[in-house]
Amino acid sequence: MVDDADARSGADAAHLEGCSECQARMKVVAEDASSIAALLAVPEARVDVGAAFQGVMQQPKSQPALVRFPILRPASRPTFALVAAVVAAAVVIVAFTFSGFFFKPTTVKTVPVTVADVQALSQLADYGTITWSKEPQLQATTSAADASSVAGGLQPPTVSKLPAGVSTNVTYGAMSEAVATFTFSAEKAAAAAAKHGKTLPPMPAGMDGATLTITVGPAVGEVYGDLNRPSADTNTINLPQLIIARSAAPTAKATGVTVNDLESFILAQPGITPELKKAVSAIGDPSTTLLIPVPIEYATSTQVTVQGVDGVALGDNTGVGSAVVWVKGGSVYVVAGSIKQSEAINIANNLK
Amino acid sequence: MQLGARLMTSVRSEEAAFEALFTAEYARVVGIANRVLADPHEAEDVAQDVFIDFHRLHSASADYAPAWLHRAAAHASLNRLRGARRRLKREVAQAMQEGDRALDPQKQMEVNEDRRHVRQALARLAPKPAAALALRASGLSYVEVSQALGVGIGQVGTLLRRAEAALRKEVTRGTSD
Numbered sequence: 001m002v003d004d005a006d007a008r009s010g011a012d013a014a015h016l017e018g019c020s021e022c023q024a025r026m027k028v029v030a031e032d033a034s035s036i037a038a039l040l041a042v043p044e045a046r047v048d049v050g051a052a053f054q055g056v057m058q059q060p061k062s063q064p065a066l067v068r069f070p071i072l073r074p075a076s077r078p079t080f081a082l083v084a085a086v087v088a089a090a091v092v093i094v095a096f097t098f099s100g101f102f103f104k105p106t107t108v109k110t111v112p113v114t115v116a117d118v119q120a121l122s123q124l125a126d127y128g129t130i131t132w133s134k135e136p137q138l139q140a141t142t143s144a145a146d147a148s149s150v151a152g153g154l155q156p157p158t159v160s161k162l163p164a165g166v167s168t169n170v171t172y173g174a175m176s177e178a179v180a181t182f183t184f185s186a187e188k189a190a191a192a193a194a195k196h197g198k199t200l201p202p203m204p205a206g207m208d209g210a211t212l213t214i215t216v217g218p219a220v221g222e223v224y225g226d227l228n229r230p231s232a233d234t235n236t237i238n239l240p241q242l243i244i245a246r247s248a249a250p251t252a253k254a255t256g257v258t259v260n261d262l263e264s265f266i267l268a269q270p271g272i273t274p275e276l277k278k279a280v281s282a283i284g285d286p287s288t289t290l291l292i293p294v295p296i297e298y299a300t301s302t303q304v305t306v307q308g309v310d311g312v313a314l315g316d317n318t319g320v321g322s323a324v325v326w327v328k329g330g331s332v333y334v335v336a337g338s339i340k341q342s343e344a345i346n347i348a349n350n351l352k
Numbered sequence: 353m354q355l356g357a358r359l360m361t362s363v364r365s366e367e368a369a370f371e372a373l374f375t376a377e378y379a380r381v382v383g384i385a386n387r388v389l390a391d392p393h394e395a396e397d398v399a400q401d402v403f404i405d406f407h408r409l410h411s412a413s414a415d416y417a418p419a420w421l422h423r424a425a426a427h428a429s430l431n432r433l434r435g436a437r438r439r440l441k442r443e444v445a446q447a448m449q450e451g452d453r454a455l456d457p458q459k460q461m462e463v464n465e466d467r468r469h470v471r472q473a474l475a476r477l478a479p480k481p482a483a484a485l486a487l488r489a490s491g492l493s494y495v496e497v498s499q500a501l502g503v504g505i506g507q508v509g510t511l512l513r514r515a516e517a518a519l520r521k522e523v524t525r526g527t528s529d
Contacts, residue, residue: 003509004493004494006494007494007495007508007509032516033512033516036485036489036516037488039466039470039519039523040470040474040486041489042386042387042467044383044386045382045392045396047378047396049378049379052374052399052400053378055400056400056403056404059404
């Protein structure tokens with residue numbers, strides 16, 4: 001019996017109608033509730049929703065992290081294909097933003113990025129045109145064999161033992177190999193810079209018309225967890241419990257310009273923070289290192305050894321998720337989920 | 353451009369979903385914070401922080417979005433209420449509140465004093481009952497309170513009754529001190 005008519009069950013409502021004792025008790029409850037409501041009464045706050053929205057959107061800290069790691073993305077609604085797209089996007093973002101730095105990565109390193117860095121790097125997309133010579137096909141399947149056939153025969157890794165509490169409900173996702181070519185245009189770059197009122201760093205000789213061809217995928221992955229079940233506790237986000245993905249290491253080929261020239265040009269973009277410049281300069285051999293952009297305030301990363309090679313382990317600061325990334329035998333592997341970092345490393349070491 | 357186009361569509365629809373969520377829930381989120389703080393300006397401050405936090409980490413189309421915002425508004429404003437440093441500033445602001453100018457100064461002083469006592473009492477309650485009272489007094493239904501606080505719908509009535517009794521006790525204690 002409650003003082004919210006909508007919350008009363010049919011049986012309670014019917015009983016209340018005919019029971020004078022309950023009616024009297026109900027009256028006391030309702031009076032108590034309204035006297036408390038009166039105690040807490042305040043003059044109504046008048047708000048200007050439009051102005052407040054503009055204010056919130058102008059706060060730089062309100063910008064969502066564009067390089068949000070897949071594990072941090074709430075997945076209560078997105079379809080499996082979208083999850084697959086997000087995983088693929090992480091690879092694509094890495095490839096696009098840092099493509100100047102590697103040709104065939106054999107190891108991984110994280111670099112801290114800020115919102116300003118991401119905004120500055122995303123402007124690079126306006127400096128030329130992208131054409132796809134092979135578009136990626138994304139597909140979610142229920143069998144490993146189907147996923148493998150979409151991904152040109154690449155086998156999804158097999159987990160030997162799931163941590164306690166991780167659902168055995170599994171969905172496979174696959175992405176076919178994709179090839180895109182970016183052609184730099186001095187004219188477009190100048191126009192883009194002028195539009196943002198910025199002065200462009202000088203383009204290296206031969207950069208106008210230079211091309212950068214990037215190959216990403218094929219990639220396969222499996223997602224454990226019931227993605228459609230709404231979260232019962234609002235404290236927790238309904239993340240996929242575990243994502244395991246394997247992708248052919250992205251490769252890049254440039255014509256007309258050298259890797260060093262590209263690196264200097266990208267790092268000279270207005271808006272790139274000194275922290276990112278320093279982190280990138282500290283990377284030993286840029287042509288063999290896959291850089292993983294990690295939002296500076298979200299994640300801490302540590303170097304770990306996985307399957308006998310160097311990898312990075314990421315754990316977000318709230319303790320809701322962790323991830324391990326490594327490169328081995330020409331493939332990039334990712335294990336991520338709402339699990340402990342030690343569990344992620346354990347799964348990574350036991351992947352078959 | 354299949355992948356690029358999909359990503360752009362997904363970014364745009366996320367922005368549109370956030371704007372729709374903001375428009376639908378902003379006044380209510382401010383209302384919850386104002387109920388706790390009795391200060392519309394500070395309440396707007398809390399509400400904007402709550403939306404900023406939400407936007408950074410969550411998808412606006414998530415089913416749990418309104419419940420998350422309501423809960424966060426209640427807890428964030430209760431945390432502010434407990435912050436001793438801000439209390440003085442708020443009380444000064446409350447005394448100057450425009451909404452009550454029609455009252456005569458003597459009456460206004462009494463109203464402000466009452467509000468201050470009630471808020472002090474609310475700050476002394478445990479977080480869950482305090483949040484339940486603030487949410488219910490802000491017009492949330494039992495179902496919405498249960499979703500915001502992550503408790504079963506059947507427990508909301510009991511939670512509220514106990515919270516009401518606890519608040520009454522604290523108010524009485526506050527005035528007899």
